[in-house]
Amino acid sequence: MIRYTLTRFALLLLGLLVASVLIFLTLRVLPGDIAHLIAGVGSTPEQQDAIRERLGLDRPLPEQYLTWIGGLFRGDLGTSLLTGTSVVDELAQKAEVTVPLGILSLLIAVVISVPLGVLSAMRRGRASGTGLSVGAQTLAAVPVVWAGMMLVVVFAVWLGWLPAQGFPRSGWSDPWAALRALILPALTIGIVEGAMLLRFVRSATLQAVGQDFVRTAAAKGLTRDQALIRHGLPVVGLSVITVLGLQVAGIIVGAVVIEQLFSLPGIGRMLVADVAARDLPKVQGELLALTGFVLIVGFVVDLVHRLIDPRQREAS
Incomplete structure (x- = not known):
């Protein structure tokens, strides 16, 4: 190891x-x-x-x-040519918006995709399973901007439950106001990414159903669903962990667009503004920080997968 x-x-x-x-x-x-x-x-x-x-x-x-x-190597990503401020300091400030947005989006994607993906596989051939599969295919094809606009129309304009744009100037000193500002953006990213992940969970679950150990458990008296839940879902979970690492990149890309749509003062919106202003040192630092974050997540996922999967340890 x-x-x-x-x-x-x-x-x-x-x-x-x-x-x-x-x-x-x-x-x-x-x-x-x-x-x-x-x-x-x-x-x-x-x-x-x-x-x-x-x-x-x-x-x-x-x-x-x-x-x-x-x-x-000294922890210095450079200084903005236009403002003279440290890139690290600005990244830390904007991360207070982007990091919670990414975490909340990922949680929503997992909550949507895992139970519905498993249910869709267990109900394969039935109307409910087909409906879930078609719904996931449709949502996965929806542009994230359009999804965000529809959520704004429903929850901000018609119902008036959530703010349509902006983030509190006081930041997280008012946690409830800050959280309310992130709910619609996180739902936008989470629903689209969750639909993509749902298709994978469904496919992985269907593959687990056909495994010998699941059929053996069913032959010993368990129903197909019971055998899948007890013996197949751990295998599905290993696959989902790997895909979640890839989903992080999609969430970061989605955050760049969504922060523009919802006027959130995060890293994505700052990056777009700095590219337009040709602030090269700042853009360099921002892109490298985002790239490094994605690579580190992949590194952690690989280690976690190896720790919890006995087949990889035995193969080594």
Whole structure:
């Protein structure tokens, strides 16, 4: 297990390194000139050159990259060119919105997908099972923006139960107000992601039904449903844990769109604004932080899966 953990950790670091290079190079090919943006309209070429020199933008790209990655080892993701604030500090502030939104969205997706996915598989061939399967297929194809707008119309406009946009200025000092502001965005992401996960849970459950140990349990006197619940669901759970790691990436992508729709001051909305403003150091730090988060979740999922799955331990 120690050797496996070290190997996975080395791959995690390699993935971060490759991601950092790709992020750095990709941002350098974007159109526009940050020096011209900072200097403003009507600035002279001399003024723009002075800004490039002050910010180090006139140095060779390898030197700029090594300076940036060197700061990363000190926990420094850079400083915003436009505001002069630390990227780490701004990420920490915006994470107070994005992280709870992601956790709540994931919980909603699991609560929707796991019981309904299992029920859909157990009722295969019946009207209820077919209806759940068709409903999941339909919801999985719904654009997340459209789903969010429909939820706003129903729960904010018609019923008036929840706020349509915004986040309390006091933040989490008023927990109930902050939670109410995140319910509709989390429902939007959770329902769409949950529909995608439901199809996988259904497929994994149907596969478990056909396993020999489930049929053996049924032959010993258990009903098919009892054999599935007692012996098949643990196997389904192992598969679901793996897929949940992949769902995190989908939730992050959904958060970028949903934070714009619901005017939430999170990392996704900040990222979109910084890309438009060509604030390269800040965008670099934000993209690397999000990429690192996804890779770390995958690393943790791999370790958890190996710890709880005896088949992988025996194979090693």
